[in-house]
Amino acid sequence: MSLTLSIPFERYTQAFADTLAMVGASAGIAFVAGIPLAVLLIVTAPGGFLASPRVHRSLGSVVNGFRATPFIVLLVALIPFTRMVTGTTIGVWAAIVPLAISATPFFARIAEVSLREVDPGLIEAAQAMGCRKWHIVWHVYLPEALPGIVGGFTITLVALISSSAMAGAVGAGGLGDLAIRYGYQRFDTQVMLIVIAVLIALVSLVQFSGDRWVRWLRSR
Amino acid sequence: MTTAAPRPSLWRTVAGPAPQRPATAGASPSTPVHDLPPTQPARRQEGATGLTGTVAFDRVAKVYDSSAGPVPALEGISLGIPAGSIFGIIGRSGAGKSSLLRTINRLESPTSGRVLVDGVDIAALDDDGLVALRRRIGMIFQHFNLLSAKTVYDNVALPLRVAGVRPAEVHRRVEELLALVGLQDKHRTFPARLSGGQKQRVGIARALATGPEILLCDEATSALDPETTHSILQLLRDINRRLGITVILITHEMSVIREIADQVLVLEQGRIAELGEVWQVFGAPQHDATRALLAPLQHGLPDDLQARLRPEPPATGTYQRILRLGYTGADGLEPDFARIATALQSPVRLVHGGIDRIRGHAQGRLLLSVPGAVALPPLSSLVQGPGAIAHSIEVIGHVADVEHSL
Numbered sequence: 173m174s175l176t177l178s179i180p181f182e183r184y185t186q187a188f189a190d191t192l193a194m195v196g197a198s199a200g201i202a203f204v205a206g207i208p209l210a211v212l213l214i215v216t217a218p219g220g221f222l223a224s225p226r227v228h229r230s231l232g233s234v235v236n237g238f239r240a241t242p243f244i245v246l247l248v249a250l251i252p253f254t255r256m257v258t259g260t261t262i263g264v265w266a267a268i269v270p271l272a273i274s275a276t277p278f279f280a281r282i283a284e285v286s287l288r289e290v291d292p293g294l295i296e297a298a299q300a301m302g303c304r305k306w307h308i309v310w311h312v313y314l315p316e317a318l319p320g321i322v323g324g325f326t327i328t329l330v331a332l333i334s335s336s337a338m339a340g341a342v343g344a345g346g347l348g349d350l351a352i353r354y355g356y357q358r359f360d361t362q363v364m365l366i367v368i369a370v371l372i373a374l375v376s377l378v379q380f381s382g383d384r385w386v387r388w389l390r391s392r
Numbered sequence: 393m394t395t396a397a398p399r400p401s402l403w404r405t406v407a408g409p410a411p412q413r414p415a416t417a418g419a420s421p422s423t424p425v426h427d428l429p430p431t432q433p434a435r436r437q438e439g440a441t442g443l444t445g446t447v448a449f450d451r452v453a454k455v456y457d458s459s460a461g462p463v464p465a466l467e468g469i470s471l472g473i474p475a476g477s478i479f480g481i482i483g484r485s486g487a488g489k490s491s492l493l494r495t496i497n498r499l500e501s502p503t504s505g506r507v508l509v510d511g512v513d514i515a516a517l518d519d520d521g522l523v524a525l526r527r528r529i530g531m532i533f534q535h536f537n538l539l540s541a542k543t544v545y546d547n548v549a550l551p552l553r554v555a556g557v558r559p560a561e562v563h564r565r566v567e568e569l570l571a572l573v574g575l576q577d578k579h580r581t582f583p584a585r586l587s588g589g590q591k592q593r594v595g596i597a598r599a600l601a602t603g604p605e606i607l608l609c610d611e612a613t614s615a616l617d618p619e620t621t622h623s624i625l626q627l628l629r630d631i632n633r634r635l636g637i638t639v640i641l642i643t644h645e646m647s648v649i650r651e652i653a654d655q656v657l658v659l660e661q662g663r664i665a666e667l668g669e670v671w672q673v674f675g676a677p678q679h680d681a682t683r684a685l686l687a688p689l690q691h692g693l694p695d696d697l698q699a700r701l702r703p704e705p706p707a708t709g710t711y712q713r714i715l716r717l718g719y720t721g722a723d724g725l726e727p728d729f730a731r732i733a734t735a736l737q738s739p740v741r742l743v744h745g746g747i748d749r750i751r752g753h754a755q756g757r758l759l760l761s762v763p764g765a766v767a768l769p770p771l772s773s774l775v776q777g778p779g780a781i782a783h784s785i786e787v788i789g790h791v792a793d794v795e796h797s798l
Binding site for chain 2: 300307392
C-alpha cells in the first residue's frame with residue numbers, strides 16, 4: 173500500500189524551502205544585530221566599562237517595547253517599514269523583516285544574560301594585561317559567553333520556526349501557512365499531520381544540534 | 393636534564409634577534425624551575441633613569457561610597473618600593489591590601505594622593521598611556537582568572553597579540569614563557585584540565601608575557617595547598633632573581649611573607665601599622681596587628697606547661713625556673729647553648745621553642761628550664777654587651793618538679 177498525497181509533493185518542498193529561507197535569513201540578521209545590542213547593554217550597564225545609565229535605559233526600553241508586542245501585531249504594524257526596506261509587503265522577504273525585528277531583541281536579551289555571567293575577574297585580568305575595550309569584548313566577553321550564546325541562539329531559532337507559521341498572513345508561505353490553508357481551511361488532515369511531523373523533526377534537529385554544540389563548548 | 397640556557401635577551405623588549413635556545417627536549421616537565429642552574433642574576437635595563445620598577449605612594453587615600461555613607465579603605469599611605477625587591481603587603485581581611493595593590497596599575501584610583509611608577513604619576517596617564525603602563529606591570533590573581541575558552545598557549549599569547557606583536561615573535565615568546573614556568577607540554581590544554589598550581593603557572597607566564605618590570609600578586613597562593621604554595625613562591629623568587637622584576641604581593645599569611653619577601657608592610661584598617669625589613673618586623677613586631685598575624689607562626693607556651701606554671705616558686709620541694717629567651721635577628725646574635733649554660737652558671741634544658749632564619753637572621757623564642765636551686769645572675773647583664781646571650785630574657789614562672797616513680 174503506497175501513500176497517496178492529497179496535494180503535490182512540490183507544495184511541501186516549496187513550503188519547507190520558504191520556511192528555511194525565512195528562518196535562516198531572519199536568524200542571521202537577529203544574530204548579527206543581537207550580539208552588538210547585547211554587548212552594548214552589558215558595557216553601558218552600571219559597573220560596565222562604558223557605564224551610561226541613559227544609553228542603557230533607552231536601549232532597554234526599545235528592547236522591551238519590541239519584546240512586548242505580539243508577533244502577529246508586529247507583522248501588521250511594521251508593514252510601512254517593511255515596504256520601505258523591501259519594496260513589497262507580501263512574500264518571503266516581507267516576512268523576513270518583521271521576523272528579524274522581533275527575534276533580535278529576544279536573542280539580545282538571552283545573550284545579555286550569558287554575557288553578564290562572565291566572571292568580572294576575567295575582565296579585570298584583561299584590563300591588567302593591557303587589553304583595550306574592544307579587545308575585552310572580542311577576547312573575553314564573547315568567547316567566555318559563547319556556550320550561553322549558542323544555547324540562546326538555539327532557542328531563538330525554535331521561536332522563529334514557530335513565529336514563521338504566522339507569516340502566511342502576509343502571503344509568505346512556509347510550512348505553517350500550508351497547514352492553515354490545506355489542513356484547517358480545507359479540512360485536509362493529511363497535510364496537517366505531515367506538516368506537524370516535519371516541524372517536530374525540524375525543531376528537534378535544531379535543538380539537538382544546539383545542545384551538542386553547547387556541550388562540546390563546555391567540555392573544553 | 394635542562395641545560396644552562398643563555399639568558400633570553402628579550403624579556404623586556406619585543407624587537408631583536410631571537411636567542412638560540414638549546415634543545416630542552418630532555419627537560420622533564422616536572423623539573424621545578426628553581427632547580428635550573430643559576431645564570432646571570434639579572435638582565436635589568438639600566439638606562440639614564442637608573443633601575444626601573446620602582447613604585448611610590450604619596451599620601452594615598454581611598455574612600456568608598458556605600459549606602460551607609462563613605463567608607464575609608466586607605467588613609468595616608470606614603471612609602472617607596474625599591475626596584476627589584478620582593479615587597480609583601482599583609483593585613484587582615486578588609487585592611488585595604490587589595491585596594492592598595494590595585495592602585496598600582498590603576499584598576500582602582502585613589503581618592504587622593506599620588507601613585508608613582510618609576511617617578512611618573514599614573515593618574516595623569518591617558519588611555520594609551522594606561523595601556524602602556526599596564527603592559528609594564530604584570531598581575532596574577534588568587535583565582536587565576538584564566539580564560540576558559542582559550543588554551544594555555546592562547547592565554548599566554550593574548551597580552552602579546554593585543555599588543556600587536558608579530559605571530560612568529562608571539563610563538564617564540566610563548567614557548568619561552570611556558571618553558572620558564574615548567575608547562576612546555578601543556579600548549580593545547582584548556583585551563584579547566586589543569587591543577588591549581590598549574591593554573592597559577594599559566595597565570596604567571598601570562599603576566600610575564602609583555603616583559604613587565606613589576607609583578608603584582610593578589611593573594612596568588614591563597615587558593616593553593618601548602619606544597620603548591622611553596623613551589624609557586626619559589627618560582628616567584630626565581631623570577632625575581634633572574635629577571636630582576638619587582639614583585640609586590642599581598643597575602644594574609646605571614647608564612648608567605650617569611651618565605652620570600654624582603655620588606656613587609658603591615659596594614660591595619662587602611663593605615664600603615666608597620667613597615668620594614670621582614671626580619672626586623674618578624675623579630676621585633678611593634679604593632680598589635682603584626683603580633684596577631686605572627687601568632688600562628690610563633691612557638692607559644694604549650695597548654696600543659698601553662699597549666700603547671702606558677703608566678704611564685706612552690707613553698708616546698710624542688711622546682712624549675714622557666715626562662716624565655718628572645719632573638720630578634722639583630723647583630724648576628726644566635727642561641728649558643730654552651731655560652732648560655734656558662735652565663736647562667738647552671739645546666740639548662742630546652743623545653744620548647746624554635747629559631748627561624750629569615751634572610752640570614754636567626755630569630756625566635758626559646759623556653760629553657762633552670763633548676764630553682766641555682767641563683768641566677770642579674771638578667772639585664774645577659775642581654776647587652778659582648779656577653780649577651782639573647783635579645784631578651786625573662787623568667788616567666790616556676791614549675792614544681794614532678795616526682796618520678798622511676
